[in-house]
Amino acid sequence: MNAPLQPHPHFHQVDLKPKDYKNEATPSFWCAGCGHYGVLTGLLRALSEIGVDPNFLVSVSGIGCSSRLPYFVNSYKMHTLHGRAGPVATGVHLARPDLAVVVSGGDGDGFSIGGGHMPHLARKNINITYILMDNHVYGLTKGQCSPTSREEMKAAVTPYGGMEEPLDPILYMLTYGATYVGQAFAGNAKLGAQLIKEGMEHKGFSFINLLSQCPSFNELDTAVVFRNACNQLDTGHDITDLSAAMQVVNKAKQEGRIPTGLLYKVDRPALDERMAALVERVGGHKDYDLKKIIDLARP
């Protein structure tokens, strides 16, 4: 894994404990044993370690059990529509690059209905952190196949078993050009916290896939199954080599393993940086005289 990064100057910083980031006002929602609790724990720890000012943090989600996460976080937050957390977060961040923006949501939310937005978050290098709470099932709607469900899964709308090759969020994100890609078992809050922290500190689009069991509707991919399949990456893995990262993923898949840790990280200008540069280039500022623009329309 790479050396610890310097926190970005843009974070408004404070000194708070993980529990200070927990919003206690929200009544519990998740089932007992749900992996999403682990994601929350990891996030709260990461926030505390960075010391993000909750007033300058925006937590954004779509719809799903996982997408309830922002309710449990002390921050500004948006609980948006199924699949739309990514573009909404893009708007928040581009309009106010001083805010730290974290997206969290499910495998269905992110890669089924929201799948069309994912490539563009990554290739535009939107400086936000996306945490996928990947339980290989639709939880909130009570157990249908998600695009990461195992091929053989019998579920509500596939009573005779599924028929589709599951997708791999990590491989997708490497292809899409995400500049920070990591993966962990949600139950490993330590690794989760570390990846989230570094992802947030990374300037650019960071994507963290957290494998999170759904005891209520996914009997195949239990916590135990996930934990056993998760393998920490070799220390020798070169996080700057895209093809190597892809190969790791392809190989692990063949072997039924899930590679965890930081898979890929590269620096590329984030979109807000490029936009700021453009504004500077055209001499733009809030008080630019509108009449200079209007004059261009004189006949």
Add this chain to the structure above:
Amino acid sequence: MNAPLQPHPHFHQVDLKPKDYKNEATPSFWCAGCGHYGVLTGLLRALSEIGVDPNFLVSVSGIGCSSRLPYFVNSYKMHTLHGRAGPVATGVHLARPDLAVVVSGGDGDGFSIGGGHMPHLARKNINITYILMDNHVYGLTKGQCSPTSREEMKAAVTPYGGMEEPLDPILYMLTYGATYVGQAFAGNAKLGAQLIKEGMEHKGFSFINLLSQCPSFNELDTAVVFRNACNQLDTGHDITDLSAAMQVVNKAKQEGRIPTGLLYKVDRPALDERMAALVERVGGHKDYDLKKIIDLARP
């Protein structure tokens, strides 16, 4: 390249010349010099070589200059909505697996607004052929950046130059699990025809990216630029090795080259085959007695 495949028995076959597949009733639409003409030529040749019965061929498109292609083909056809050709074609094919279905459309149509559908065509292995007419620009709306546009392109909505890393349709499709992936310069109708023919004969989702210049709105990626960048793959390339195919693409990108030919091909049951198997498994047929189903609702 792989050995010629046997035509699929499901094609209703006839003996027709390429020009017989050309619908002459449609007035011309594309600008002079448009690369899309080359795509059409390649397609007509492929259809003739296979000998597809036009009555059992459905040509489906979305919206864009490229998406006008079906008008010029003698077949059943659907000119649908921007980005939706993929799922519409899925419906045609799953409802009538005896039909040969070809999708054609632009880079914007397929990978911007339609990008959310692409992974699922591939991972579900829908037995259709998708021809991307990739001109690195929005033609029909008169010149805006598409997701395959070069980063530096100045276009209508990016008057100061673009800011986004272009995506690579081929890499995407390898990641998505397309079972046949090929690429060619649209001006090379011979290679285009060959890839389309083999793609159509392939049982599963085949994707062919044809680089097609737009002389009206893309000054960067002209026919000459495309032709020069296109490199036929090494004969030694192993079309069954996914990681190798990805590496070819990643490397070519770094070198500013475009690998052409068949990049990847693998056999995996197509969704219609799996569905047919399910129907068989449950003893299903058109005349299955409805009362047996209704009886299940007796109190």
Add this chain to the structure above:
Amino acid sequence: MQGITKNDLIIRIGGEGGEGVISVGDFITQACARAGLDVYTFKTFPAEIKGGYAMYQVRAGTERLYNQGDTFDVLCAFNGEAYNMNKAFLKPGTTIVYDSPSDFTPDIPPGVHAYPIPMTQTAKELNNPRAKNMVAMGALSVLFNIPVESLREVLTTKFSRKGEDVVKGNLAALERGRELASALGKTDPWTIGTPKSKREVIVMSGNNAIGLGALIAGLDFFSAYPITPATEVAIYVAKHLPKRGGTLIQAEDEIASISQVLGASYAGKKAMTSTSGPGLSLMSEMLGMAFMAELPCVVVDVQRGGPSTGLPTKHEQSDLFLAIHGGHGDAGRIVLSVESIQDCIDLTVVAFNLAEKYQCPVLLLSDGSLAFSTQNVPYPNPDNYKLVERKRWNGEGEYQRYKFTGDGISPMADPGTPGGRHIATGLEHDETGLPSYTSANHEAMQDKRFRKLKGVINDVAPTEVDGTGTADLGLIAWGSTIGVVREALQRLRAEGYKVKGFYPKLLNPLPAQQFEDFGASCKRLLLPEVNFQGQLAHFVRAETSLRPESYTICGGMPFTPEMIVNKVKEILA
């Protein structure tokens, strides 16, 4: 609420999700229906995925039932929360059956009949703690005369899959519950009536009934994306469509679903999707294409509380605006809505028939209350349904897909038809399908597409008028509100009120003349609906000369007959 005149009984069972509330409700329902009684059930689900307050209300009686009723006659409380949620409804004369000893001790208001039953304790004693609900059910069966033979049968059938031991254990708990209840003296008058005769019935939820209707109609292709409260339509179809050789696919989103449906339709097949409000919003663009390209399709919208994500598990009738007007550029559609489980079957068939005949999208509106409500309906004989197939080209002459015809309906040609090759397109087109942007063509084509729809009114049964003569007040209702109004009118008439009902199921195109005729027979009009803006009232005002008064509620629950009765009395006071 007292007395002998009441020929039906409402039992509400409340408890923690997972305690078997739903099973008890289902068993009682099945048993009653099997014995020949009429049943109408209503459920609410907890907001939480697991646990939380669950409620199942069974109404059973000897006469035809049209709705869930006003609150309950009998409350069966499994826990303190169930008691708390319902104590406001414990009016004099009502009955409570509750777990005792337990974590709660209900405060029994004067006049309320109370039967403590040691449900948890007994189940524990039987070494079968999960059978708490069976103890309760046994007690209920004795207290309110629930046909126990039928109960035993359905219980046995249901549990036999899990082995004989399970059957026995549950039967034992049931009998123990019966003994416990028998030992108590009955103080209330509530009892389920004696069924007149056994009948050939099925019992289904609205969502399943829609699935069945589609199968009867000849469904070939189904694509949907899960969404509450519509998912069960897909679940039902997924189970049974393969038996009929059809194809079901769970799509990546609702836009893909409706796109796939149109592809299948073009390919010559009967195709449908089901969704709820958010999904229907997403389908807006593609539904316009269906109208433009004249592709038959059926879209079921099981409405829920809105706007936006809203109240996903709650009842509302608020998608009518979207259903009728939700598309850019003068995009027409046919809109039907269902009142009952019977409608869920029958009107789904009608929806397919209309889609095929008129080659356009047909939207069928159901709602969150009907979605999970179960009712008994006469055993449907599939052979009794008339099915319509799209008009197909006869092969004569030169084929023109969008040929101008008198009624605007142009024959279609399935792929594979020699000489029938054509394009389906969202662009404005001439008769052959080629793009055409001339004024004359666009006007003629719009006229053709809308002219078609003129025939629809004659293809749907005339709107039912409930009552005769001149009324002091006429009630117009749609969707599951109709069933509530039916009963309210019965009660009002019994009290001498001159009231009538009008129950449109075809909402677009609106049968305006039928509305006028009804309006002409009423001195005043009232239109109750469960939405904020008074959506049907809007259309009635726009499309007819009538000016019905709106009575809207939007609290996530259906109307009760009592609410309607009170409102009518208030108006006519």
Add this chain to the structure above:
Amino acid sequence: MQGITKNDLIIRIGGEGGEGVISVGDFITQACARAGLDVYTFKTFPAEIKGGYAMYQVRAGTERLYNQGDTFDVLCAFNGEAYNMNKAFLKPGTTIVYDSPSDFTPDIPPGVHAYPIPMTQTAKELNNPRAKNMVAMGALSVLFNIPVESLREVLTTKFSRKGEDVVKGNLAALERGRELASALGKTDPWTIGTPKSKREVIVMSGNNAIGLGALIAGLDFFSAYPITPATEVAIYVAKHLPKRGGTLIQAEDEIASISQVLGASYAGKKAMTSTSGPGLSLMSEMLGMAFMAELPCVVVDVQRGGPSTGLPTKHEQSDLFLAIHGGHGDAGRIVLSVESIQDCIDLTVVAFNLAEKYQCPVLLLSDGSLAFSTQNVPYPNPDNYKLVERKRWNGEGEYQRYKFTGDGISPMADPGTPGGRHIATGLEHDETGLPSYTSANHEAMQDKRFRKLKGVINDVAPTEVDGTGTADLGLIAWGSTIGVVREALQRLRAEGYKVKGFYPKLLNPLPAQQFEDFGASCKRLLLPEVNFQGQLAHFVRAETSLRPESYTICGGMPFTPEMIVNKVKEILA
């Protein structure tokens, strides 16, 4: 059409796309406006990407112009297609200026004035074949008294970027054209009037004017996806927003655009998107979220011919149903529509003000005709516009994002505000934003969200009434049809007809009382609109007691004053 009374002139230039038709039109327009004349232009684009028939119509006059006029007084035909497309309008008294020798020889109907000008040939002789259009323009300037000094100025300004040679070459062609025309004897009466005085004006298209309005309103964030005929809004904003330090992004689709806009709005910024019908359909779901979460946003819909892909480059006013009703579950929005370029600026500012004040989506409807029409408007002084900012929390007490207040408006808190942390959610919620599904809360929250909108009517200028006293016929019009009605009414009044006009710009919530008042002053009502179903007429019938007669066309073109005049005469005959 003859004569002296006409104080404006309509010149239509037609030719092959790429021949400079658009440039000539633009130059004439600019020159006339610069000289102090009023201008109103109208264009149609070929369906093909390049080539095909292009048409540019300039109307210029000394009085205020409200529309593109009835056909033309002068046709300038660059080629045979242009002649063919327009020969039906060559009525006695009209004039044709055409390229000759050329590939066509027009048939000059009796009474039509004809001026053959060797455009192509002269340009070739000048070794400057691309300057064919300048030859034509020179000829037109002589024949119809187009202010030539201004022409030379605009031409010089425009071409100076391309170097002095280009300027000279074009000026030479212009002068040659003038010589050629001077040599012909003028036989017709057509001449552009003499401007009264020079004025401070700008000339803009509707799309650009909307962009400018947004900049004036304080736009911070813009996201859109290209679509005809709305793309130019984005193009204009893309050029200028960075100068103001704002952010523009081209999204992957319209759903992403509106999502980004809402994100930016939550972040405290003024945000907008622009699209056309298909894009608006796709935004339906997210607009419901904007209403539910009470997020300000402005959505511009430049309407085009529908349904579906329809006639993408053509004019129609057919998205009103979608704009007002296009969301599931009682989702409200404010809908405005623009009549003119002036409105495109002013009402865009109003749209932002309303969005900020009422914290909800505001839809601004423009149309395909206005999109590319250019008009002169007085130079807008940005300081004269009153700008509204959302009510922000004052930091006192405990912050509740969705606090119940008298007017339903709850203060917002930008991220970064200490103590203001809250959630924006599409779920039904209580005052703090936490999910709440109780009946009482849902009813109260819906009431709050709709109660807010009651204030809107008072924040928008009262609907303009054109005319006084009692009218035999009152015309209600919206969008760019208003300008057509204005002129028709002038003409009708000149002939003694008692007619009045009513021009709503706020279409939802509809100012019903103002409609009633207007209706009360008219014996009959007519509502012309360019769509099939009579969409505004529908809302007027639903929301008021009025029953206006619908006059609908949907041929992809706007009404002409003459059509309205004839229709009124027919009705009042």
